[in-house]
Amino acid sequence: MTAPQDKMAATLxxxxxxxxxxxxxxxxxxxxxxxxxxxxxxxxxxxxxxxxIPVISLAWYSAVIAAKRLSPYYFDLMDRLGYxxxxxxxxxxxxxxxxxxxxxxAPYGGLPKPMLILERLRGDVGQKIGEQWARAFGGAPLxxxxxxxVSELRPDWFKRSQHDWEELYETPRLDFQVEQLRNLIAVTExxxxxxxxMAEFRAVMHRVNRAGxxxxxxxxxxxxxxxxxxxxxEQLTNIMAATWSRGSQWSIDxxxxxxxxxxxxxxxxxxxxxxxxxxxLWVNNGLWFNTGFYREFEQKYGAVFVWSMYSNFFSDxxxxxxxxxxxxxxALAARHISMNEQxxxxxxxxxxxxxxxxxxxxxxxxxxxPVGDRMASFGTRLCAMALxxxxxxxxxxxxxxxxxxxxxxxxxxxxxxxxxEDRVIR
Amino acid sequence: xxKAPLAVLSAAYAGQFAVAARRKAAGERLVGYFLNSxxxxxxxxxxxxPIRLRGEPADRxxxxxxxxxxxxxxxxxAIFEALLDGRYALLDLLVVPRPSEVYLxxxxxxxxxxxxxxxxxxxxxxxxxxxxxxxxxTARYDLGRMRALADRLGEAGGEAVxxxxxxxxIRTANRLRAALCAAAPLWRGDEPRLSGADxxxxxxxxxxxxTEQATALIExxxxxxxxxxxxxxxxxLIKGSPQHDTRxxxxxxxxxxxxxxxxxxxxxxxxxxxxxxxxxxWEALVHHYQREIPGPRAYPQAREDQxxxxxxxxxxxxxxxxxxxxxxxxxxWEFPDQKRLLDEHGIPVLFLKRQPWFDPPEELQREAVTxxxxxxxxAGA
Ligand code: SF4
Ligand code: SF4
Numbered sequence: 098m099t100a101p102q103d104k105m106a107a108t109l110x111x112x113x114x115x116x117x118x119x120x121x122x123x124x125x126x127x128x129x130x131x132x133x134x135x136x137x138x139x140x141x142x143x144x145x146x147x148x149x150i151p152v153i154s155l156a157w158y159s160a161v162i163a164a165k166r167l168s169p170y171y172f173d174l175m176d177r178l179g180y181x182x183x184x185x186x187x188x189x190x191x192x193x194x195x196x197x198x199x200x201x202x203a204p205y206g207g208l209p210k211p212m213l214i215l216e217r218l219r220g221d222v223g224q225k226i227g228e229q230w231a232r233a234f235g236g237a238p239l240x241x242x243x244x245x246x247v248s249e250l251r252p253d254w255f256k257r258s259q260h261d262w263e264e265l266y267e268t269p270r271l272d273f274q275v276e277q278l279r280n281l282i283a284v285t286e287x288x289x290x291x292x293x294x295m296a297e298f299r300a301v302m303h304r305v306n307r308a309g310x311x312x313x314x315x316x317x318x319x320x321x322x323x324x325x326x327x328x329x330x331e332q333l334t335n336i337m338a339a340t341w342s343r344g345s346q347w348s349i350d351x352x353x354x355x356x357x358x359x360x361x362x363x364x365x366x367x368x369x370x371x372x373x374x375x376x377x378l379w380v381n382n383g384l385w386f387n388t389g390f391y392r393e394f395e396q397k398y399g400a401v402f403v404w405s406m407y408s409n410f411f412s413d414x415x416x417x418x419x420x421x422x423x424x425x426x427x428a429l430a431a432r433h434i435s436m437n438e439q440x441x442x443x444x445x446x447x448x449x450x451x452x453x454x455x456x457x458x459x460x461x462x463x464x465x466x467p468v469g470d471r472m473a474s475f476g477t478r479l480c481a482m483a484l485x486x487x488x489x490x491x492x493x494x495x496x497x498x499x500x501x502x503x504x505x506x507x508x509x510x511x512x513x514x515x516x517x518e519d520r521v522i523r
Numbered sequence: 524x525x526k527a528p529l530a531v532l533s534a535a536y537a538g539q540f541a542v543a544a545r546r547k548a549a550g551e552r553l554v555g556y557f558l559n560s561x562x563x564x565x566x567x568x569x570x571x572x573p574i575r576l577r578g579e580p581a582d583r584x585x586x587x588x589x590x591x592x593x594x595x596x597x598x599x600x601a602i603f604e605a606l607l608d609g610r611y612a613l614l615d616l617l618v619v620p621r622p623s624e625v626y627l628x629x630x631x632x633x634x635x636x637x638x639x640x641x642x643x644x645x646x647x648x649x650x651x652x653x654x655x656x657x658x659x660x661t662a663r664y665d666l667g668r669m670r671a672l673a674d675r676l677g678e679a680g681g682e683a684v685x686x687x688x689x690x691x692x693i694r695t696a697n698r699l700r701a702a703l704c705a706a707a708p709l710w711r712g713d714e715p716r717l718s719g720a721d722x723x724x725x726x727x728x729x730x731x732x733x734t735e736q737a738t739a740l741i742e743x744x745x746x747x748x749x750x751x752x753x754x755x756x757x758x759x760l761i762k763g764s765p766q767h768d769t770r771x772x773x774x775x776x777x778x779x780x781x782x783x784x785x786x787x788x789x790x791x792x793x794x795x796x797x798x799x800x801x802x803x804x805w806e807a808l809v810h811h812y813q814r815e816i817p818g819p820r821a822y823p824q825a826r827e828d829q830x831x832x833x834x835x836x837x838x839x840x841x842x843x844x845x846x847x848x849x850x851x852x853x854x855x856w857e858f859p860d861q862k863r864l865l866d867e868h869g870i871p872v873l874f875l876k877r878q879p880w881f882d883p884p885e886e887l888q889r890e891a892v893t894x895x896x897x898x899x900x901x902a903g904a
Contacts, residue, residue, distance in 0.1 A: 179859035181876040185852050218656065221623050221853040224822045229860070243656040245664065246627055248649070250634065269671070273664040280660060443590075443635050471594035471850050475628045479590055479635055 107355040108331045111338035136215040146344045158191040185470040195233045210234045219244040245270040250444040255413045262431040274430035301344035302425040309416035311352035316409040318359045320457045324373030326362035329402040330388035374399030380464035443476040447483035461490045461521045468497045492516040528744040532728040552615045559793040560620040567692035569681025575730025577767040578602040594850040597880020612644035616679040622818040689804040702741040703794040711838045714751045719782025720769040757841035757899040762786040764848040778892045784838035792817045846875040
């Protein structure tokens with residue numbers, strides 16, 4: 098076995114790409130006053146990608162605010178404005194920079210008025226925050242895509258979701274989502290004075306599928322190779338960069354290079370942790386502010402996190418194949434109406450994660466249940482029970498994710514260590 | 524009627540499962556539902572018998588907690604406990620609406636249970652996926668959901684719903700709404716004859732009893748009302764998370780106030796508007812449930828807030844208490860705008876955030892309410 102290597106070349110390329118995208122946003126939008134869209138993470142960014150309109154995802158700007166250590170200031174502002182401390186507040190940090198209206202404080206001088214705010218109402222609050230935010234911008238257009246719900250959780254979604262999605266996600270829901278997407282396209286075309294090109298849109302949709310195939314290829318390499326050729330934080334960097342620029346040629350080229358490098362490392366026995374003895378799943382939300390945590394258990398226990406939901410949701414959840422005589426909009430509808438259902442509904446969440454545990458040869462799972470964001474906690478109890486029933490020990494970590502300072506790293510490391518000693522190491 | 528209507532209504536409210544059992548024994552085919560977002564008109568039109576059920580604080584989530592995260596609204600945890608306990612098994616069908624994320628999740632949990640407890644006695648359960656975004660596209664989707672629910676009621680033994688049956692059912696349900704509107708002055712008028720807690724009982728009983736019987740009882744109550752209450756104290760409106768049970772209202776009234784209106788899913792706004800009796804009955808029904816009923820997902824918020832303010836004015840309130848469930852992640856976003864609106868209209872407000880539904884902190888609630896009442900000046904007037 099070889100010693101752990103420096104970062105993968107692909108990881109460095111993904112990070113550089115993210116920086117470039119941000120730089121482009123600054124010059125074109127913040128300094129240049131160009132059109133852009135504020136969009137929830139689970140909305141169809143593909144439409145804007147096809148139209149070449151920059152998209153700001155709330156997750157990204159929230160992360161920038163947090164990284165600049167401005168969250169305490171904005172949480173304090175929320176208190177003063179009357180938004181109580183039990184609300185899931187992290188995702189609304191960008192909205193607070195608008196209410197604060199202090200360009201000297203907000204990252205990059207604050208977000209300018211967008212061409213459009215796009216919400217998808219999968220919880221109960223998108224429309225409320227969206228309306229208030231639109232008003233705070235002095236009247237920005239708000240489009241709220243309503244979120245229909247599947248009536249039947251048919252088994253094996255991850256085997257059927259790529260080709261057999263019409264029945265899986267239910268025809269009336271797809272009809273409704275297609276109509277909503279048409280409305281969104283019409284609004285976007287009107288506001289931007291651009292036209293959605295059918296051929297380009299079709300090509301974007303094919304490229305997303307192609308990227309999903311490459312993510313699946315990466316999965317196969319990591320799943321079968323012991324010790325794993327890449328660490329979880331690096332997996333995430335590579336996959337998320339491709340997710341955010343899905344539909345681009347860059348995402349395909351990047352994932353191809355990532356796969357090639359993984360193959361190469363696997364062949365040479367280059368490992369994230371050459372000492373790997375146990376393989377772990379990280380279930381539910383990511384620990385974005387502290388990805389180093391995933392690697393804390395390698396030295397002492399040889400325990401390596403090899404999977405999180407973001408490792409291959411792109412391949413299992415995003416790919417939607419459609420025929421040349423079919424409307425790609427329906428495939429886009431299928432992709433987005435089902436996203437959070439597959440990740441969070443009790444039956445669907447559990448069956449997928451059990452399958453991943455088997456594919457990745459995992460010995461145990463650690464599941465994060467964030468306090469103060471109950472949407473992300475739903476389904477976790479049944480999922481943990483199902484994993485245990487399938488013979489996969491689970492540790493549930495309950496923690497506040499609003500503020501990195503509330504994460505007690507030593508206590509969490511101790512908990513995972515204890516769990517490994519008590520239930521996993523034989 | 525031999526017993527006073529209020530006594531019959533109060534007993535029905537207090538014993539919802541006893542009423543269900545009685546109705547079942549009398550040959551009714553019961554379709555249970557929650558909250559205000561299931562179209563009872565469709566159930567009536569199918570010739571089936573609607574019953575609106577609620578969670579009860581006595582149903583502490585012992586079995587439910589095994590499956591359901593503690594962050595659900597307390598009332599939903601109680602409902603799930605009662606379901607696991609088999610108390611819903613007498614229903615021919617349970618319709619779970621989707622007014623909020625927690626009820627949606629409740630539906631999926633119910634569907635998962637047979638895998639874990641094959642012996643659990645659960646009713647057949649269907650989701651009613653009503654969406655409330657104010658758009659034509661959504662109305663078309665809701666129309667489809669209404670038709671699908673009508674089909675499902677057919678499978679549960681109901682008759683095919685045609686326009687004539689639906690129009691008749693709309694009139695029947697509107698008569699109950701009109702009876703409640705006519706009863707509202709009994710708690711909301713200048714000279715209240717019912718307490719705020721009694722108001723909740725009457726409104727609650729209207730959904731537990733058969734529609735015709737409830738209408739007759741409420742009409743009888745209006746025709747023969749109890750004498751005016753001698754209670755004094757400021758007139759308050761309670762708003763926020765659903766208060767189907769009377770605990771908080773009674774606590775507020777025991778502090779020396781009169782609760783004259785409720786703006787939540789167990790309160791006054793659930794019957795304020797009839798379904799239109801003009802035009803296509805399906806479209807009228809869609810319009811009503813999509814656009815005219817209150818609910819946590821309904822928006823624009825400004826429109827909902829204007830309706831809240833209209834109720835506050837109609838009830839001539841001296842103050843408003845807004846109470847939110849312990850894990851509320853939704854209504855809290857509305858509060859700053861509502862506070863501003865109330866300030867503009869000179870209506871004082873007390874905000875009780877994050878209140879546990881099981882074992883509420885009654886002493887703290889009492890202190891806060893008493894202090895609030897003292898600021899209103901009219902206490903004891
Ligand atoms: S993982 Fe779940 S909570 Fe996070 S963005 Fe995706 S759907 Fe939302
Ligand atoms: S408010 Fe409407 S439903 Fe109520 S009595 Fe008046 S007309 Fe009838």
